[in-house]
Amino acid sequence: MSGASSKLNKQQVKHDLHGEEVGRRGSFYCDFCNTKMSIEEPVMYDIARIHDMAHLELLVDLPDGWSLDAARCQNCEVEGITPETDGWEEAVVILSVNESNGVLSVDAHSLTVVDYSPGEEGECPPPVQAAFLSRQGVSMSRWGFLKSVIETNEVDVRPLQVYRDMLEELEGETD
Numbered sequence: 001m002s003g004a005s006s007k008l009n010k011q012q013v014k015h016d017l018h019g020e021e022v023g024r025r026g027s028f029y030c031d032f033c034n035t036k037m038s039i040e041e042p043v044m045y046d047i048a049r050i051h052d053m054a055h056l057e058l059l060v061d062l063p064d065g066w067s068l069d070a071a072r073c074q075n076c077e078v079e080g081i082t083p084e085t086d087g088w089e090e091a092v093v094i095l096s097v098n099e100s101n102g103v104l105s106v107d108a109h110s111l112t113v114v115d116y117s118p119g120e121e122g123e124c125p126p127p128v129q130a131a132f133l134s135r136q137g138v139s140m141s142r143w144g145f146l147k148s149v150i151e152t153n154e155v156d157v158r159p160l161q162v163y164r165d166m167l168e169e170l171e172g173e174t175d
């Protein structure tokens with residue numbers, strides 16, 4: 001954990017994320033385990049912004065600015081970004097989700113930063129598997145996302161095993 005939450009430009013985050021539509025058909029789900037979540041309390045979100053992902057840029061269109069990467073239910077909550085990924089500016093935040101006429105959207109006015117990782121800090125991004133990229137999106141190139149996918153995925157397919165081994169190696173180094 002960097003503990004550098006003060007360096008996150010919260011105004012920029014609010015500008016980029018406020019009003020973003022979320023959920024599916026008026027309901028809100030955890031992006032890792034698919035549990036339906038209440039929006040009465042603020043929710044935890046991984047948010048991310050491309051810093052420098054030249055390899056990825058060749059494969060897909062990358063979003064500009066901050067994007068909502070993944071909502072986390074209580075079971076999938078984290079205390080921080082581990083491991084951090086070089087090339088992504090990342091944060092774990094807590095924000096509110098509002099409902100209006102059956103449409104859910106992010107209210108970023110009150111934004112709590114749990115952890116923040118600048119774009120040039122962390123481990124080299126995981127090698128991107130094309131199959132995962134099409135299914136899970138560019139988030140798979142962030143260790144913090146990938147780690148939760150591995151932890152919540154009961155089907156231990158071969159590519160996930162490879163990532164799991166890499167993660168264990170990474171975490172072994174930093175311990």
Ligand SMILES: [Zn+2]
Binds near residue numbers: 030035072
């Ligand atoms: Zn979950």
